[in-house]
Amino acid sequence: MHTVPDGVEVVATWDEARHLESPPLLVVDAVTAFLDAQGVGRGPLAWQRIGDGHSNVTYLIERGGDCVVLRRGPRPPLPKSTHDMVREARIQKLLHAHGVPVPEIIAVCEDEAVLGVPFYLMSRLDGTVITDAIPSLLSSVEQRRATSEAVVDALVALHSIDVTRGELASLGSPDAYLRRQVERFRGLWEVNTTRNLPAVEWIADWLDRNLPASQAASVVHGDYRMGNLMFAPQTPARILAILDWEMATLGDPLADLGYFTATYSEAGILTTPLELTPVTRAPGYLTRQQLAERYRSRMGLDLTPLPWYQALALWKAAIFCEAIYTRWRRGERPNDTVFGPSLETGVPRLLEMAAQHAGLASTPRI
CATH class of the missing domain: 3.30.200.20 (Phosphorylase Kinase; domain 1)
Structure with missing residues (x-):
């Protein structure tokens, strides 16, 4: 201190x-x-x-x-x-x-x-945020699985809250949430970049043409990932707190699931700038598919359009990471010697992976 x-x-x-x-x-x-x-x-x-x-x-x-x-x-x-x-x-x-x-x-x-x-x-809460090290109490194969399950179950509990009544209903309108997301972030690109990456507009067009119909309305955290969860310092794995509600609103719950699974680290999958909890590449943690299946079995939503939400998540991530990269290039992040410069190639990689989720086999020059 x-x-x-x-x-x-x-x-x-x-x-x-x-x-x-x-x-x-x-x-x-x-x-x-x-x-x-x-x-x-x-x-x-x-x-x-x-x-x-x-x-x-x-x-x-x-x-x-x-x-x-x-x-x-x-x-x-x-x-x-x-x-x-x-x-x-x-x-x-x-x-x-x-x-x-x-x-x-x-x-x-x-x-x-x-x-x-x-x-x-x-x-102040006495807990652990899991990033690049596995807490010793949660290091067994059983507890690694329990950790993954706890993350999904907390998301299900959040998405199960009735947002049609009471004060929660005043947090925003879930109607046309997905279209607003595409339009808003499309507009943010031009004001946040100093370079030409045609894939941004190309993926935006695909998202707009293939907009799915929302199956439910819920609180959407907006940045739901392992690094924003605090675990209790004992077994079994239990989430003590969900942190960082800056982007929370009412909308489509699959937006959270898409972001969570698209940024979740899994063995054999290429890294991105959003791989902030790499430990889940280790044996014992659920795979992206297993996470999605656990969520589906509890929420009862059709996950057929999940790749659209995953593409949206990585496309949005590319746009807000580009804003960070631009600020770094302008000298507005003088103490950032790692993350900012990494985005020169990191943002194009996010766009490439968004295109993969969209099933777009060939892309313009990223």
């Missing part, structure tokens, strides 16, 4: 921040005052950044024996309707009331004068 934070990312006071070229992510005295107002801890605070997210930013805050997690958006300016921390906190509150495993929301700050952007505080 850092006890004397400084530099561009964290400063002690807003007065120090005035001398920086870009605004800091954490201002210690401002956060301390907010914690005072919420009755969280006493005395000086210590902070530690959690994860290496490429969008929103999360910090573990310790103060006088109390631990909370602070989540905020990236530095301004923020694109319209993105990084909405107030909405993200509200969604988790609503889902918590429906039994969805999410962290407890402690406080929400809408006053941008505090940190420059809205943020919220949530409870």
Whole structure:
């Protein structure tokens, strides 16, 4: 934990921040005052950044024996309707009331004068996020299978919630969700790229022509993958919390299943920039087909059009990864020495795999 934070990312006071070229992510005295107002801890605070997210930013805050997690958006300016921390906190509150495993929301700050952007505080949970190492307690073949099953079952539980009534119904309209997704991301490409990749438009045309009819409406997480799940630190494998609700809305549940299975690491399948939990390539974890079959057997949906949803997922991923790549090329991600530069070839690879799911045998120059 850092006890004397400084530099561009964290400063002690807003007065120090005035001398920086870009605004800091954490201002210690401002956060301390907010914690005072919420009755969280006493005395000086210590902070530690959690994860290496490429969008929103999360910090573990310790103060006088109390631990909370602070989540905020990236530095301004923020694109319209993105990084909405107030909405993200509200969604988790609503889902918590429906039994969805999410962290407890402690406080929400809408006053941008505090940190420059809205943020919220949530409870700290004692669990494990599985990425490039298998937790020892979940390392047996049996527990690897149980881990995969728990991931599917949590998704089924989320998609089984009735979204036609109550406050959840106000989160958005599921009608024409898929068409809106294609139109929205198609429009984002031109504003987020500096290069010509014809496959983007070519795949968009295919998606538009082959739009499936949605079979159900549900809460759609939007980034459902192993890296956004926290597991309890004991056996059997159990999901303690589903994290990162930034893109959640109401829509077609198969969009989540398509994204989850298309980005899930499996032995023998080529890697992509979204392979963030490579351990599932190891023996014992379910395959993509087995994951889909478990979901189908519990939800009763026809998975014949699943390849369309998988193509959509990777095509969308290529577009938002291109935005990261463009920011890196412009020097807006000075500390990114790995992910940003990898997207020069990573984005075309995502498009190639999207085309494969679409069953498109030949592609224009990626």
